[in-house]
Amino acid sequence: MSSHHPLPFDPIDRAARLWQDRIGPSATMAAVTNVMRVQQILQSAVDAALRPHGLTFARYEALVLLVFSRQGTLPMKIMGQRLQLHPTSVTNIVDRLQADRLVERGSHPTDRRTTLVTITEGGRQRQKAATVALTDVDFGLVGLEQAQTAELTALLTRVRRAAGDFTAPS
Amino acid sequence: MSSHHPLPFDPIDRAARLWQDRIGPSATMAAVTNVMRVQQILQSAVDAALRPHGLTFARYEALVLLVFSRQGTLPMKIMGQRLQLHPTSVTNIVDRLQADRLVERGSHPTDRRTTLVTITEGGRQRQKAATVALTDVDFGLVGLEQAQTAELTALLTRVRRAAGDFTAPS
DNA sequence: TTCAAATAGTAGGACGACCTAGTAATGAAC
């Protein structure tokens, strides 16, 4: 969590007011800065909850994706699409999961370009334990009522759709 | 932007539905995943807008902070508090800004532990040009009406306050 | 049939964030 004492005021709000005075409309900048900061907070909280399990959020998400798949097996390419990661990031994550014996690489039966990633039994157990740890801390998301959490999701989904993150209606 | 073609469906929403079926309440996870993804989108858009100016968003924020300060000078420590960055991150950012001659390091007159960072004239000019570039693309935040942007800020500020990011009332 | 374009994945490098551990300076208790 950056290991700082909290400030007695909101630095993002203060910057927005200065911005307003000197430059112009600041609402957009304030929203963007808030997203950046909340992401940091959530990332820290989630990684702290996962650290005892030897996982990061990126690796955890990869394990969940594999657990959700029919056979516990997916091509690297598909993993990258679903997790919305660069192919090299997928390589990196799978490397580390494989070093921990949580997944295995294998060959595709018909397309020899493709690498299939399969979750191991140990990977499934690790994912279960990590999920308990994450839900125990609500993924680090605090301070919102259920309806507000849904509202937040709705707003951010609008942004993602407008940014071209996906094409179908919600 | 990860340079991927968009999926024909929302992968975060799909994961949430699978989660719902197999594990339990998924609203929190969906919100957290949305924050993570939108942060990536905004970071990419903002960095792309700043790249022609030789800046990243982190360095830009540091320049803005200095411009807002009375004398264009702040101690490293204060910069870290306001930007909510780890001290080593401040060192890293100031190193790069200094290499670009956008800021200078100096000594504190009475406390020799402290390093004062001062923005240069070139730094002020760079910040102005970068601000134009950023506002031209609305900081990458698209798809929201004014009221929705304000609502997003309000929700995220609640999260930050609950997480102990600052102590005063909004 | 052949060969160029597209596809899947990896290697190497950059960047920004963090952490741990260190140095140097300050300040306060004794």
Place this chain on the structure above:
DNA sequence: GTTCATTACTAGGTCGTCCTACTATTTGAA
């Protein structure tokens, strides 16, 4: 005055992200 905890900053390393090549394989058009 000494000593020792605190403070400000930096060095070195890890992690995850991205980018630009690059290899191997597949596909399809001439």
